[in-house]
Amino acid sequence: MLQPLVVGLGRSGAGLHLTALARATAQAEHPLTIRPPVACDPRPEAGAGLTGVTVTRALSEAARLTPPETTVVHVCTPPADRVMVLTELAGLGYTRMIVEKPLASGLDQLDRLDALRRRHALDLTVVSHWLSARLTEELRLLLAGRRLGSLRAIDVAQHKPRFHRSLTNRDHATALDVELPHALGVVLDLAGPAYVLDARCGDMVCEDTVLPRMGQAVVRLRHRSGVRTRLVSDLTSPMRRRSITLRFTHGTAIAHYPISESDDHAQLVLTGALRGRRVFRDDALTAFMCRTYRRFAEGRTADFALHLAAARLLCDAKRVCGADDMAAAAVEGTAGTERGAQVHAV
Incomplete structure (x- = not known):
């Protein structure tokens, strides 16, 4: 029996991970055999209103309730804190982690994290539920069947208004960090290895407040296969959109991912040699949790290479547009904090 330990009870930990685990x-058809979750967050108000969850205030306290050999740790802390939190968890003996x-x-920071992973034989799984999505599998089948011809280009649009959270919680340093990581793994999975051609970040402006590089993000990639990808995210958009458009030699496929946890339906629109529109349920985060826990239970190790490649592309995009200095400043801002106080939440 596996034991979930959720580190950080912000929107990700409390609102997404615990909900998806529940x-x-x-699920009657594929139930997971797991113990009730334990959580860790030092904030006095964290965990208020949660039922069926034991909340602790320090990792040392959580460790007394969660034996490392049967525990899956959900690391829901900001990326600037990540290496310190993972170092402490590895020191306590935990190896199975969803990050x-x-x-x-x-x-x-990525190089330090990868060195830590190899040194402690950590089985790290990055939250990449779009890779587990039914919609992504439909795109894989389209590619394999070649009924729309050869893939030529990919366009990704990830837009949503994010003013309040950006103004009140600087858990991410740039707009590149918020939505684009969902899609980077998918485009690498579909079109193969790539490098960054260009990257840009725009500011978020709200009345008299300006948040540098938290507004728009654009990244252009060239894949070794010859496919070109353009990813665009606008956190000042008045509308929500999460879509991937595949442009083939004989048509297009527009994949609309669910825009929020309030509706788990996806849409696939085909034009050209194949035509049609399908709408279907696609609770990708729950599917991701099921697959990940089954893999942990069966003792199978995750393929970390794709996650590492996607993270390196994101870091390179920051370097190209000059946003890596903000990431470094965020890390330096946490460097002097006591090690045991690194459990913040996203």
Whole structure:
């Protein structure tokens, strides 16, 4: 029996991970056999209103309730804190970990994290539920069947208004860190290895307040396969959109991912040699939790290479547009904090 330990009870930990775990354990067709969750967050108000969850205030306290050999740790802390939190968890003996995106806030931190992973034989799984989505599998089948011809280009649009959270919680340093990590793994999965051609970040402006590089983000990639990808995210948009458009030689496929946890339906629109529109349920985060816990239970290790490649692309995009200095400043801002106080939440 596996034991979930959720580190950080912000929106990701309390609102997404615990909710997805509850849905996964309730699935009659594929139930997960897990113990009730334990959580860790030092804030006095953290965990208020949660039921069925034991809340602790320090990792040392949580460790007394969660034996490392049967525990899966959900690391829901900001990327700037990540290496310190993972170092403490590894020191306590934990090896199975589900880590929130983005994996790291900069290349130096990513290298330190990867070295830590190899040194302690950590089985790290980045939250990448779009890779587990039914919609993504439909795109893989389209590619394999070649009924729309050869893939030529990919366009990604990830837009949503994010003013309040950006103004009140600087858990991410740039707009590159918020939505684009969801899609980077998918485009690498579909089109293969890539490098950054160009990257840009715009500011978020709200009345008299300006948040540098928290407004728009654009990244252009060139894949070794010859496919070109353009990813665009606008956190000042008045509308929500999460879509990936595949442009083939004989048509297009527009994949609309669910825009929030309030509706778990996806849409796939085909034009050209194949035509049609399908709408279907696609609770990708729950599917991701099910697959990850089953893999942990079966003793299978995750393929970390794709996650590492996606994280390196994100770090390179920051370097190209000059946003890596903000990531470094965020890490430096946490460097002097006591080690045991690194459990913040996203």
